[in-house]
Amino acid sequence: MSRPTIHAPERGDARTRLLDAARDLIRERGYAGTSIDDLCRSAGVSKGAFFHHFAHKLALGVAAAWHWAETTTAFFAAAPYHAPADPLDRVLAYIAFRRSIIAGPIPGFVCLVGTLASEVYVTGPAIRDAAALSIFGHAATLEADIAAAMAERSIASPEPASLARYFQVALQGGFILAKAGNEAALAREALDHLDRYIRLLFNLPLETRHAATH
Amino acid sequence: MSRPTIHAPERGDARTRLLDAARDLIRERGYAGTSIDDLCRSAGVSKGAFFHHFAHKLALGVAAAWHWAETTTAFFAAAPYHAPADPLDRVLAYIAFRRSIIAGPIPGFVCLVGTLASEVYVTGPAIRDAAALSIFGHAATLEADIAAAMAERSIASPEPASLARYFQVALQGGFILAKAGNEAALAREALDHLDRYIRLLFNLPLETRHAATH
DNA sequence: CGAAATACATACCAACCGGTTTGTATCCTG
DNA sequence: CAGGATACAAACCGGTTGGTATGTATTTCG
Numbered sequence: 001m002s003r004p005t006i007h008a009p010e011r012g013d014a015r016t017r018l019l020d021a022a023r024d025l026i027r028e029r030g031y032a033g034t035s036i037d038d039l040c041r042s043a044g045v046s047k048g049a050f051f052h053h054f055a056h057k058l059a060l061g062v063a064a065a066w067h068w069a070e071t072t073t074a075f076f077a078a079a080p081y082h083a084p085a086d087p088l089d090r091v092l093a094y095i096a097f098r099r100s101i102i103a104g105p106i107p108g109f110v111c112l113v114g115t116l117a118s119e120v121y122v123t124g125p126a127i128r129d130a131a132a133l134s135i136f137g138h139a140a141t142l143e144a145d146i147a148a149a150m151a152e153r154s155i156a157s158p159e160p161a162s163l164a165r166y167f168q169v170a171l172q173g174g175f176i177l178a179k180a181g182n183e184a185a186l187a188r189e190a191l192d193h194l195d196r197y198i199r200l201l202f203n204l205p206l207e208t209r210h211a212a213t214h
Numbered sequence: 215m216s217r218p219t220i221h222a223p224e225r226g227d228a229r230t231r232l233l234d235a236a237r238d239l240i241r242e243r244g245y246a247g248t249s250i251d252d253l254c255r256s257a258g259v260s261k262g263a264f265f266h267h268f269a270h271k272l273a274l275g276v277a278a279a280w281h282w283a284e285t286t287t288a289f290f291a292a293a294p295y296h297a298p299a300d301p302l303d304r305v306l307a308y309i310a311f312r313r314s315i316i317a318g319p320i321p322g323f324v325c326l327v328g329t330l331a332s333e334v335y336v337t338g339p340a341i342r343d344a345a346a347l348s349i350f351g352h353a354a355t356l357e358a359d360i361a362a363a364m365a366e367r368s369i370a371s372p373e374p375a376s377l378a379r380y381f382q383v384a385l386q387g388g389f390i391l392a393k394a395g396n397e398a399a400l401a402r403e404a405l406d407h408l409d410r411y412i413r414l415l416f417n418l419p420l421e422t423r424h425a426a427t428h
Numbered sequence: 429c430g431a432a433a434t435a436c437a438t439a440c441c442a443a444c445c446g447g448t449t450t451g452t453a454t455c456c457t458g
Numbered sequence: 459c460a461g462g463a464t465a466c467a468a469a470c471c472g473g474t475t476g477g478t479a480t481g482t483a484t485t486t487c488g
Contacts, residue, residue, distance in 0.1 A: 030333040032247035036476060046437045057476065106335065117394035118332050119244040121320065132394040157420060158410065162403055165391060169404040173387025177379060180331035180346040189376055190383040193411070196372065200414035206371060228466070250446060260467045271446065
């Protein structure tokens with residue numbers, strides 16, 4: 001209450017509105033391709049509001065990466081793939097879940113921090129580090145299930161941490177091909193290969209469920 | 215001869231010097247993060263030269279993607295991984311070769327057109343299409359060997375074209391993680407998993423050769 | 429309640445951006 | 459060797475960029 005006084009904007013305070021705008025615009029046009037004016041226009045705030053919350057554009061980039069890490073962490077923590085009792089089933093359910101959310105316009109499901117890391121490797125080390133924290137932090141959430149699944153079946157071969165990172169490789173690489181080919185199915189296809197890789201590693205029968213979806 | 219008259223530049227004509235500069239600068243800072251002045255300075259040419267050879271910045275982006283496709287096509291055509299008689303050995307040799315050239319500074323081995331496609335998805339459809347041609351064209355060069363290897367061993371499961379694209383997924387995804395983590399070994403690690411995936415698909419014994427390199 | 433801190437909005441600025449104009453040296457061709 | 463085409467160089471231009479200065483409602487708090 002008392003929050004939206006007179007010229008109530010749309011929702012949330014200027015800071016989160018700017019971070020949401022950054023998430024959307026950067027995934028479409030990249031970091032350098034998104035101007036501060038673009039962000040303010042999209043968020044419906046003034047430039048003064050921008051520089052009240054962020055010291056400079058780079059700080060917005062870092063904050064956007066952190067914001068991405070926070071929101072995705074909450075999103076995946078609440079996702080249904082944690083339900084199965086068998087850790088291997090949870091791992092496979094993760095892949096299926098990631099696959100299921102690849103739909104609609106490409107910028108809508110692509111990874112913000114992957115785009116950021118790719119673009120600002122030299123120009124913005126601070127953004128890159130924040131992006132790395134998000135990517136590798138998320139990969140780490142898979143590690144326990146992978147390790148448990150491997151231990152249960154006495155599979156020693158790839159290190160669980162390395163395999164967990166490879167999940168992100170398949171995702172990020174799938175996003176790149178989806179963008180290039182302008183076709184979301186290319187990202188799903190990548191996850192199908194990841195799924196097959198895991199099933200081969202664990203000597204599971206290969207499902208053919210996805211064959212028709214391509 | 216008579217070419218480098220008085221103020222001889224460095225090497226090549228202005229056009230290829232600009233394309234080389236674009237290859238280097240865009241892989242470091244992205245397309246939008248690279249200004250035309252940056253390109254001219256790096257190439258050692260004037261702005262007049264730039265707009266003599268390219269109608270606008272977007273045309274430079276498209277030409278850079280084409281130039282990348284041409285040079286990489288020649289580079290991989292001359293690479294040693296085509297030597298083995300068995301197509302499956304050629305496929306594995308491709309992975310090993312790609313792995314072997316991942317060394318030194320990260321912008322030096324990363325894929326230009328992957329960076330481009332990721333960044334200009336919305337802002338530059340022409341660049342994106344040129345990047346797609348390069349990525350999927352290169353993937354297609356693997357298709358014959360993959361198909362032959364699968365046919366020889368009566369493996370029907372993934373479509374050869376899809377598997378060929380997945381090679382690019384592992385590469386592009388590995389580049390993203392390498393950039394984020396600022397560590398080339400992350401890209402090599404991705405190719406180790408791809409190698410394992412192929413060996414599992416073809417029921418080959420898993421080598422442990424790479425274990426020490428991480 | 430009063431004052432300081434917070435959260436914006438508006439106007440403005442110098443640098444830089446993509447792009448144009450104009451001029452000139454070299455090359456190619458007849 | 460004439461003369462147009464090619465391949466640059468340099469100066470310039472309007473709009474945009476990241477960033478600042480300043481002003482003002484609102485909230486917080488002693």
